[in-house]
Amino acid sequence: xxxxxxxxxxxxxxxxxxxxxxxxxxxxxxxxxxxxxxxxxxxxxxxxxxxxxxxxxxxxxxxxxxxxxxxxxxxxxxxxxxxxxxxxxxxxxxxxxxxxxxxxxxxxxxxxxxxxxxxxxxxxxxxxxxxxxxxxxxxxxxxxxxxxxxxxxxxxxxxxxxxxxxxxxxxxxxxxxxxxxxxxxxxxxxxxxxxxxxxxxxxxxxxxxxxxxxxxxxxxxxxxxxxxxxxxxxxxxxxxxxxxxxxxxxxxxxxxxxxxxxxxxxxxxxxxxxxxxxxxxxxxxxxxxxxxxxxxxxxxxxxxxxxxxxxxxxxxxxxxxxxxxxxxxxxxxxxxxxxxxxxxxxxxxxxxxxxxxxxxxxxxxxxxxxxxxxxxxxxxxxxxxxxxxxxxxxxxxxxxxxxxxxxxxxxxxxxxxxxxxxxxxxxxxxxxxxxxxxxxxxxxxxxxxxxxxxxxxxxxxxxxxxxxxxxxx
Amino acid sequence: xxxxxxxxxxxxxxxxxxxxxxxxxxxxxxxxxxxxxxxxxxxxxxxxxxxxxxxxxxxxxxxxxxxxxxxxxxxxxxxxxxxxxxxxxxxxxxxxxxxxxxxxxxxxxxxxxxxxxxxxxxxxxxxxxxxxxxxxxxxxxxxxxxxxx
Numbered sequence: 085x086x087x088x089x090x091x092x093x094x095x096x097x098x099x100x101x102x103x104x105x106x107x108x109x110x111x112x113x114x115x116x117x118x119x120x121x122x123x124x125x126x127x128x129x130x131x132x133x134x135x136x137x138x139x140x141x142x143x144x145x146x147x148x149x150x151x152x153x154x155x156x157x158x159x160x161x162x163x164x165x166x167x168x169x170x171x172x173x174x175x176x177x178x179x180x181x182x183x184x185x186x187x188x189x190x191x192x193x194x195x196x197x198x199x200x201x202x203x204x205x206x207x208x209x210x211x212x213x214x215x216x217x218x219x220x221x222x223x224x225x226x227x228x229x230x231x232x233x234x235x236x237x238x239x240x241x242x243x244x245x246x247x248x249x250x251x252x253x254x255x256x257x258x259x260x261x262x263x264x265x266x267x268x269x270x271x272x273x274x275x276x277x278x279x280x281x282x283x284x285x286x287x288x289x290x291x292x293x294x295x296x297x298x299x300x301x302x303x304x305x306x307x308x309x310x311x312x313x314x315x316x317x318x319x320x321x322x323x324x325x326x327x328x329x330x331x332x333x334x335x336x337x338x339x340x341x342x343x344x345x346x347x348x349x350x351x352x353x354x355x356x357x358x359x360x361x362x363x364x365x366x367x368x369x370x371x372x373x374x375x376x377x378x379x380x381x382x383x384x385x386x387x388x389x390x391x392x393x394x395x396x397x398x399x400x401x402x403x404x405x406x407x408x409x410x411x412x413x414x415x416x417x418x419x420x421x422x423x424x425x426x427x428x429x430x431x432x433x434x435x436x437x438x439x440x441x442x443x444x445x446x447x448x449x450x451x452x453x454x455x456x457x458x459x460x461x462x463x464x465x466x467x468x469x470x471x472x473x474x475x476x477x478x479x480x481x482x483x484x485x486x487x488x489x490x491x492x493x494x495x496x497x498x499x500x501x502x503x504x505x506x507x508x509x510x511x512x513x514x515x516x517x518x519x520x521x522x523x524x525x526x527x528x529x530x531x532x533x534x535x536x537x538x539x540x541x542x543x544x545x546x547x548x549x550x551x552x553x554x555x556x557x
Numbered sequence: 558x559x560x561x562x563x564x565x566x567x568x569x570x571x572x573x574x575x576x577x578x579x580x581x582x583x584x585x586x587x588x589x590x591x592x593x594x595x596x597x598x599x600x601x602x603x604x605x606x607x608x609x610x611x612x613x614x615x616x617x618x619x620x621x622x623x624x625x626x627x628x629x630x631x632x633x634x635x636x637x638x639x640x641x642x643x644x645x646x647x648x649x650x651x652x653x654x655x656x657x658x659x660x661x662x663x664x665x666x667x668x669x670x671x672x673x674x675x676x677x678x679x680x681x682x683x684x685x686x687x688x689x690x691x692x693x694x695x696x697x698x699x700x701x702x703x704x705x706x
């Protein structure tokens with residue numbers, strides 16, 4: 085860590101991990117409710133638990149992105165953060181607003197929450213992932229704008245690197261697209277169309293810029309490969325992400341009202357969407373193969389490789405699986421969607437945040453070469469437990485989805501099974517998914533436990549076996 | 558080969574490509590919203606009651622369990638075609654079905670998925686029914702594939 089003010093990233097990362105644990109806890113509640121329908125009813129109905137599960141995910145990823153930004157931008161710009169105090173104030177404001185919102189979901193009836201937060205003045209609540217009270221949405225907008233001001237002031241006064249430019253472009257895009265969350269017309273089809281401007285253009289658009297920038301930064305640090313090479317890759321990856329992903333929004337417009345030409349546009353462009361993720365895999369493995377140093381933080385290297393592979397599988401492969409319009413006609417809104425959503429979010433965004441945490445947190449804790457060997461081994465156990473569990477969650481949900489489509493969607497009206505009858509038939513998959521979820525929680529506990537192991541890696545390991553590649557020799 | 562493809566070429570692909578596709582996306586959005594949608598969504602039939610129904614749908618977080626045109630949660634049945642499935646495509650039949658259904662919740666059958674009782678007035682339930690009826694008539698490229706949603 086070269087600049088003292090980078091340390092402000094620490095509370096953001098810690099709080100992100102706390103919320104992550106909460107998210108998984110509620111994931112287990114939901115998984116159980118899928119098979120024991122009245123579990124925790126009426127105290128925590130499914131819709132409340134789901135809202136907590138998804139909103140915690142969004143908020144903790146935002147905390148993770150902010151932490152990553154506070155850590156990366158000063159070092160890239162080679163200057164102290166414009167205002168560490170502002171960063172601290174924003175941390176507490178965002179943490180308090182987030183916590184209050186979640187407590188509101190849990191302890192106040194949703195209709196009452198809408199009432200007391202004056203939703204009727206500017207109705208924005210009650211839409212998937214955008215369930216936050218309008219006042220919370222305004223709070224998020226204010227925090228993000230102040231955050232961007234702090235970051236822009238820092239970046240502008242220092243060195244302008246491609247990593248910083250791409251990261252900040254992604255964050256500005258995130259802020260601008262958030263404004264669509266305030267647009268809730270009374271025409272449902274218009275509402276749904278622009279709802280995707282937040283949801284799709286975040287996760288399959290500007291968030292990929294943020295992910296690419298974090299990945300590039302970590303690879304520069306871990307491999308010592310020439311920045312020019314890494315920056316060229318970064319530009320190509322985000323170019324493909326936006327070229328495919330913007331019109332790729334069309335794969336959400338197939339069956340919610342928009343005209344038929346979206347069936348073609350959405351299918352063709354979203355078929356290209358796996359490409360940027362595949363390029364990330366090639367990029368990460370290539371840079372690590374061509375490394376000029378063996379960084380002793382092996383755990384961070386594992387996360388960096390893992391995030392690209394899992395993002396490619398979850399977002400790329402599982403996305404492609406159901407993105408062509410004739411396939412999506414049958415799979416739209418089935419458990420296939422849930423399978424894809426879980427692995428894509430874990431692979432791309434959970435793992436990229438855990439990558440930067442794995443790299444940056446040891447440094448902020450005064451361990452410049454990484455955690456001790458023992459701590460890294462425990463962290464890697466957490467990595468494998470969580471990642472393999474997520475693979476199984478995805479496979480079981482895919483099995484559930486295929487059967488659901490087979491029973492409920494493919495037969496003609498009259499011979500098709502009803503939704504609830506179909507759910508009973510596929511319960512075994514939900515049980516297995518719940519077991520995999522418990523293993524995920526175990527993996528998370530192991531992962532969090534690794535933070536409490538003392539000791540650090542030594543610099544000696546860094547010089548050990550710095551092998552020149554055959555081309556260079 | 559690697560040297561001939563420079564960083565600035567990569568940057569130009571990024572800037573040019575994203576600018577082009579953002580503009581194309583905006584043009585398509587104008588076409589969809591201004592030309593195509595008025596013929597597909599029956600917007601002339603969005604009455605005050607339908608708007609109120611959408612509000613009821615939102616403030617009770619219905620999308621937290623159900624899906625509507627395939628979007629939402631997958632814990633409870635699809636509702637974009639519930640007007641046809643449970644209301645036999647008849648306004649009066651559907652309204653009385655909705656009143657009976659909403660007031661019968663929760664079933665409290667042990668082990669079964671439970672839907673809360675949202676304590677809606679008859680007026681609110683009628684509005685919700687009107688909203689779901691209007692939704693069922695949107696031209697959504699003939700989705701879902703069958704009546705079960």
